[in-house]
Amino acid sequence: MATTAGRVTTDRYAWMQAVHWMHGAGLHESARRHGPRFNRTTIQLAEVLGDFTPCRPGLRRLIQLTGLSRRSVQYHLEILRESGLIAYVARGTRLRGGVARASEFLRTIPVAFDRALGIRTVIDDGKPARERRPVGIAEEHREEIAKLGKRARRRARRRRPRSRTSTSRSARGLCTPMQDGCSSSSGAGPTALPPEDKLGGEDGHPARKQITSRRARRVNAVGRRFRMAAELIRSVPWLARASVPRIAWVIRRVADAGWTTDEVRAFLDTTDAPRRVVRPSGLLAYRLKNAEGMPGWTDPASRARTVEAWRDSPRAAAARHAEWDGPWRPPASAHVRRQVHAALTAALHRPASDAGGSCDVDDAAPPPALEDLPPETVLTLRAEAARDASLVRFALDHAGEAYARRLYTHCRVDQVLRSARQMAR
Numbered sequence: 508m509a510t511t512a513g514r515v516t517t518d519r520y521a522w523m524q525a526v527h528w529m530h531g532a533g534l535h536e537s538a539r540r541h542g543p544r545f546n547r548t549t550i551q552l553a554e555v556l557g558d559f560t561p562c563r564p565g566l567r568r569l570i571q572l573t574g575l576s577r578r579s580v581q582y583h584l585e586i587l588r589e590s591g592l593i594a595y596v597a598r599g600t601r602l603r604g605g606v607a608r609a610s611e612f613l614r615t616i617p618v619a620f621d622r623a624l625g626i627r628t629v630i631d632d633g634k635p636a637r638e639r640r641p642v643g644i645a646e647e648h649r650e651e652i653a654k655l656g657k658r659a660r661r662r663a664r665r666r667r668p669r670s671r672t673s674t675s676r677s678a679r680g681l682c683t684p685m686q687d688g689c690s691s692s693s694g695a696g697p698t699a700l701p702p703e704d705k706l707g708g709e710d711g712h713p714a715r716k717q718i719t720s721r722r723a724r725r726v727n728a729v730g731r732r733f734r735m736a737a738e739l740i741r742s743v744p745w746l747a748r749a750s751v752p753r754i755a756w757v758i759r760r761v762a763d764a765g766w767t768t769d770e771v772r773a774f775l776d777t778t779d780a781p782r783r784v785v786r787p788s789g790l791l792a793y794r795l796k797n798a799e800g801m802p803g804w805t806d807p808a809s810r811a812r813t814v815e816a817w818r819d820s821p822r823a824a825a826a827r828h829a830e831w832d833g834p835w836r837p838p839a840s841a842h843v844r845r846q847v848h849a850a851l852t853a854a855l856h857r858p859a860s861d862a863g864g865s866c867d868v869d870d871a872a873p874p875p876a877l878e879d880l881p882p883e884t885v886l887t888l889r890a891e892a893a894r895d896a897s898l899v900r901f902a903l904d905h906a907g908e909a910y911a912r913r914l915y916t917h918c919r920v921d922q923v924l925r926s927a928r929q930m931a932r
Contacts, residue, residue: 513618514615514618515594521641522616524656526553527658534590535586535589538894539890542582544586552569552583553592562613563609563610564609591617593614593615596611623648625644625647626641731762739768739791758791761795767814780930782930896926
């Protein structure tokens with residue numbers, strides 16, 4: 508949220524005007540070379556998001572309301588975020604064995620929308636720039652904003668709910684607290700129901716019989732250790748390459764003492780993150796030594812207060828939104844490695860013929876213009892750099908910041924430099 512340049516709005520009507528304008532203007536650019544683009548499905552998902560206050564839907568809820576697949580919902584959420592129409596307040600958790608928490612968004616209106624339509628905004632005293640409010644619009648754009656208003660009032664035709672949703676799943680409860688109620692009836696039309704005496708179960712409810720026959724799997728102490736170890740490896744960056752059984756052995760004392768994953772993360776965050784880790788399990792064992800007996804960490808109530816303070820700290824907020832780059836590693840694809848080597852070799856070592864016909868290399872010469880590289884190579888390098896920050900760091904180290912910005916765009920280079928500064932703190 509701190510990096511967005513748009514203004515936050517709680518007005519669904521004004522936000523949908525911006526969504527329809529972005530769709531018509533075609534300004535969305537994605538680093539992906541595959542997948543959908545900004546289309547009517549994106550508008551359909553935006554209409555669903557506009558109904559949530561606060562905007563905190565889960566993926567299962569969005570799949571149920573739109574009838575789209577899980578991957579389609581993720582694609583179009585990414586499109587809305589790249590277009591500057593939504594911004595993350597907090598990312599959700601997707602940890603196995605724990606309670607899944609939905610991501611929370613804020614609906615934002617891009618700066619390009621205000622500039623294109625001549626919308627004037629003001630900032631009230633004591634409020635941040637993202638909470639500026641509109642006070643007027645240019646006369647020549649009033650007709651266009653009226654057309655956008657008509658589109659914002661219309662509702663796109665939604666797909667039918669997915670037929671794979673069975674009665675048993677509805678009985679388990681897909682409804683969220685933001686839903687007024689849930690129904691187990693299908694939207695596919697009238698269905699001939701069997702007589703009640705043919706239904707399974709003593710009370711004539713087959714779904715209830717299926718649910719009662721299932722029992723929740725109980726996890727013992729060893730299972731809790733392994734579950735916490737897997738969660739820590741996924742959530743703590745410098746544990747990314749550690750072994751789950753080794754980490755489970757290291758955290759056995761805090762896991763048996765009733766600690767949660769968030770409590771362990773809060774305790775680890777009391778000291779700065781290491782810049783270079785050779786043996787993650789050894790560092791974790793050193794930091795957690797006698798942790799269960801330290802003052803302020805002995806009982807669940809004090810640990811809960813410490814976790815709440817840790818979540819509100821600026822360091823934790825920056826870690827939730829920062830990208831973990833780690834040490835530089837070459838690209839995994841051999842084809843991309845060859846392209847990077849050829850492009851940078853041609854850019855950094857341009858032979859120049861002298862009077863005698865021999866060629867030498869001028870290392871002090873500035874990098875050449877991007878016109879010297881094929882357009883296909885530039886697009887491929889930018890797409891790979893969007894997924895692998897090591898390419899940008901390689902260009903910064905060997906060609907300089909100016910060349911890296913021209914090749915990989917200012918936005919991507921700024922992200923890598925910002926991440927490097929956060930890691931250095």
